[in-house]
Amino acid sequence: MQEQNEQALGANAQWEIQAGEYWLQEIAAGETVRITDLHGNQAADTLFFNADSPFERYSAFDTIRTQQALYLTKGSTLISNLGKPMLTIVDDTCGRHDTLGGACSGESNTVRYALEKKTMHSCRNSWLLALHKEYAHIGLTKRDLAHNVNFFMNVPVTPEGGLTFEDGVSGPGKYVELQALMNVLVLISNCPQLNNPCNGYNPTPIAVAKWSTQID
Ligand SMILES: [Zn+2]
Numbered sequence: 509m510q511e512q513n514e515q516a517l518g519a520n521a522q523w524e525i526q527a528g529e530y531w532l533q534e535i536a537a538g539e540t541v542r543i544t545d546l547h548g549n550q551a552a553d554t555l556f557f558n559a560d561s562p563f564e565r566y567s568a569f570d571t572i573r574t575q576q577a578l579y580l581t582k583g584s585t586l587i588s589n590l591g592k593p594m595l596t597i598v599d600d601t602c603g604r605h606d607t608l609g610g611a612c613s614g615e616s617n618t619v620r621y622a623l624e625k626k627t628m629h630s631c632r633n634s635w636l637l638a639l640h641k642e643y644a645h646i647g648l649t650k651r652d653l654a655h656n657v658n659f660f661m662n663v664p665v666t667p668e669g670g671l672t673f674e675d676g677v678s679g680p681g682k683y684v685e686l687q688a689l690m691n692v693l694v695l696i697s698n699c700p701q702l703n704n705p706c707n708g709y710n711p712t713p714i715a716v717a718k719w720s721t722q723i724d
Pocket of ligand 1: 553612630631632659697699700701713
């Protein structure tokens with residue numbers, strides 16, 4: 509599926525990912541990945557692993573503590589559970605990304621919405637499918653689905669400290685670019701959620717591109 513969608517774009521590789529599908533690629537240190545919200549109001553639920561030692565992975569706790577801010581934007585550095593910098597957001601036309609809301613699952617659909625929502629497509633199922641189909645050799649399983657970033661997703665923190673899912677801060681064509689500071693395995697679920705406004709009740713495609721860059 510990923511191969512079918514791949515197009516040459518100059519020296520870059522580019523993919524279009526439909527809602528409910530995944531994208532799993534290794535980004536070498538120095539490479540940049542761009543995620544584009546093609547139609548706006550979409551959520552791209554993304555996991556990051558150290559490609560050379562995948563039991564090291566993105567940590568929301570360490571990232572928030574290090575940057576002393578709840579949201580991610582240009583200048584944010586994503587920190588691993590071992591305290592190492594994994595990637596830096598080098599450009600961002602959306603302005604704000606969530607890392608508190610987690611990802612949708614059959615279980616959360618059931619608890620939040622209704623019992624019959626359990627079998628709807630979900631980000632956690634997309635991640636598991638990707639790891640099983642593409643990376644079974646490294647042995648990542650359900651227990652390795654830890655913290656994620658929700659690019660383009662609007663999850664404001666209320667004055668009382670609660671979380672709400674709101675209509676998006678993103679719009680058509682808005683994008684975020686991350687430069688890898690180590691070899692990183694990037695696993696995106698383009699969210700198929702239909703039960704809350706994170707996708708505007710209309711999940712739409714995203715585009716992903718990657719290219720090589722020089723680290724200063
Ligand atoms: Zn989702």
